[in-house]
Amino acid sequence: MGRSSRREFIKAASATLAAPYVITSAALGNESRSPASDRIVMAGIGLGNMGKGDQGAFLGRKDVQYVAVCDVRNSVRESAKGKVNERYENTDCKAYNDFRDLLGRSDIDAVHVATPDHWHAIMVIEACRHGKDVYCQKPETLTLREGPLMIEAARRYGRVVSGGSQRVLEDYKGIVNQCWGGELGKIKSINVNVGPLSQICNLPVEDTSSDIDWDLWLGPAAWAPYNAARCSGSFSTAGNSWRSYVDYSGGGMTDWGAHHFGGATFAVDVRELQPEEVTYIDEKEGKHLSLRYPNGLTITHNRPKTGNLAIEGTPGETREPKPVPTYKGEGGIYGDFIECVKTREKPFRDIELGVNTTAISHLCTIAYQLQRSLKWDAAKQEFLGDVEANRLLDRARREPWQL
Amino acid sequence: MLDQAFEALKTYDWGAERSPLEPINEAIISSRNDAVARKDLEARLISALKTPISRDAKDYVCRKLMQIGTAASVSTVAELLADKDLSHMARFALERNPAPEAAQALRDALPRVAAPLKVGIISSLGQRRDVASVASLAIMLNDTDGTIARSAALALGAIRTSEAAKALGNAKATAPETQIAITDASLSCAESLLAVGNKSEALVIYKSLLGEGQSKHVRLAATRGMLACSGK
Incomplete structure (x- = not known):
């Protein structure tokens, strides 16, 4: 039963039930919880490192009823389930190995997704097809082709889909306030430094852990033998985590790019745009990139001798201050998502903005991979007259997984 | 160096050093404007694929052919489509190879393979937006294997032509997941038809999805589509 139909049911039941009827304090709401009919029914998919934190944030909210967990690791799944049951002092939480079983439940309003990146697009799109709102960890996409399909699914079904970079608003307040406050004048450029590109994984074969459903962990990625480092959720990108490898992640370029490019584009107010040109520069000081936006602004990547989020404004010039957009509701980016689920507004990191941010990382990756400059047609979502670059827009998914 | 890289490919396997293969990558970059060198590189990759190198080595070769493969490599690669480990x-x-021969090879493989490999091939044809496969995909919409029917629906939703929309409109799904895919694909087609000004066909699709039996979010999508058709 969906949220509104459940509300209707409760309303109808309240109106017709004349006989004595006991409604629990939890259902009516009390000091610590909202009435059941006002709570967002949620579940989590991918409950390892980041997912654990996301779960804790949603589970701690009075206006959320957390009902199910999903993870391909038995230990993670059981631990996540235990937290829910402990929170509510019952044994109601259901645990799933396969996300499709969870998405098939009609009583769940929203899910949070914190799997490795190669699963994001499939899970977000599939959740939208099943009528769920989604909070998806960053980086939202693994390929350029995935982004528009995720936006399309969200818009098609009127879903609230939020990306998951809390740093964009919370870590770069100083620079954002300077830019939006107009004190730097017209902004000409901003530099972003992020980590390395991901690599092909060729780790040795290890005995598959009995704790993990290995085939489901790999999902749409190329088959590979189990290796603990291949699937480790470590935040490192130095070869000892899935974040290091191209089949599951864009490496530091997307993992930190989702934060830093997100902060940069927010500061200089181009979150709704994508670059139109990427210039590859190979100098003695190092290889770096310059990305030009349609409004003339430039974002540079790894510009030598330039700090992260270093801004070039117009000295001596000031501009009219603009109000800085912020989260809705209470509780940071999680509260923003929940508030938007209730009001049907777009969240702070609406999926379109997350996709635009991650697209910068993908454009950088392709330019470094091909070691040359590129022209990007954001409307068509393809490189202009560049067959070789267009091959890298996407990659075949392992059967039976499909967008 | 390139000779040594291809020599290293012969013994490349899980756990081996990857750096000896780097000259192959460098050759891809340096041969961009050198058709002869590029053709020679592709020929060497094709030859490697025909030898009994490891699964990991073949994986590597296919990744490189994704970047530079032409019609010349299609037949060799296509032989692997029915191989459960290498499909x-x-x-x-093949999916990212723009040569028409690559699409033809995928189409030709369809009747030769069963699920789950068939699902993968259907998916690739959809990703290529291969209009020539619509008739075959239309038949598969009624396949008794629900995974094939669902996959065909999603592929038709990626192709998004009027013919794809008609096929989806005639589909009779039994499994809920197949029906969800058919609905989603139909909405994709309607959006594309509307985008090119074909309001009448889009409207037919949206009206068909307004029934009480549809989920709330599907009726919402159909209602919004109908409003868009009327310019609102």
Whole structure:
């Protein structure tokens, strides 16, 4: 039963039930919880490192009823389930190995997704097809082709889909306030430094852990033998985590790019745009990139001798201050998502903005991979007259997984 | 160096050093404007694929053919489409190969393979937006294997032509997941038809999805589509 139909049911039941009827304090709401009919029914998919934190944030909210967990690791799944049951002092939480079983439940309003990146697009799109709102960890996409399909699914079904970079608003307040406050004048450029590109994984074969459903962990990625480092959720990108490898992640370029490019584009107010040109520069000081936006602004990547989020404004010039957009509701980016689920507004990191941010990382990756400059047609979502670059827009998914 | 890289490929396997293969990558970059060198590189990759190198080495070769493969490599790669271990990596190379021969090879493989490999090939044809496969995909919409029917629906939703929309409109799904895919694909087609000004066909699709039996979010999508058709 969906949220509104459940509300209707409760309303109808309240109106017709004349006989004595006991409604629990939890259902009516009390000091610590909202009435059941006002709570967002949620579940989590991918409950390892980041997912654990996301779960804790949603589970701690009075206006959320957390009902199910999903993870391909038995230990993670059981631990996540235990937290829910402990929170509510019952044994109601259901645990799933396969996300499709969870998405098939009609009583769940929203899910949070914190799997490795190669699963994001499939899970977000599939959740939208099943009528769920989604909070998806960053980086939202693994390929350029995935982004528009995720936006399309969200818009098609009127879903609230939020990306998951809390740093964009919370870590770069100083620079954002300077830019939006107009004190730097017209902004000409901003530099972003992020980590390395991901690599092909060729780790040795290890005995598959009995704790993990290995085939489901790999999902749409190329088959590979189990290796603990291949699937480790470590935040490192130095070869000892899935974040290091191209089949599951864009490496530091997307993992930190989702934060830093997100902060940069927010500061200089181009979150709704994508670059139109990427210039590859190979100098003695190092290889770096310059990305030009349609409004003339430039974002540079790894510009030598330039700090992260270093801004070039117009000295001596000031501009009219603009109000800085912020989260809705209470509780940071999680509260923003929940508030938007209730009001049907777009969240702070609406999926379109997350996709635009991650697209910068993908454009950088392709330019470094091909070691040359590129022209990007954001409307068509393809490189202009560049067959070789267009091959890298996407990659075949392992059967039976499909967008 | 390139000779040594291809020599290293012969013994490349899980756990081996990857750096000896780097000259192959460098050759891809340096041969961009050198058709002869590029053709020679592709020929060497094709030859490697025909030898009994490891699965990991073939995986590597397919990744490189994804970047530079032409019609010349299609037949060799296509032979792997029916191989349960290598079918996906064959599609890795073929799905992004713009040569028409690559699409034809995928179409030709359809009747030769069963699920789950068939699902992968259907998916690749959808990703290529292969209009020539619509008739075959239309038949598969009624396949008794729900995974094939669902996959065909999603592929038709990626192709998004009027013919794809008609096929989806005639589909009779029994499994809920197949029905969800058919609905989603139909909405994709309607959006594309509307985008090119074909309001009448889009409207037919949206009206068909307004029934009480549809989920709330589907009726919402259909209602919004109908409003868009009327310019609101």
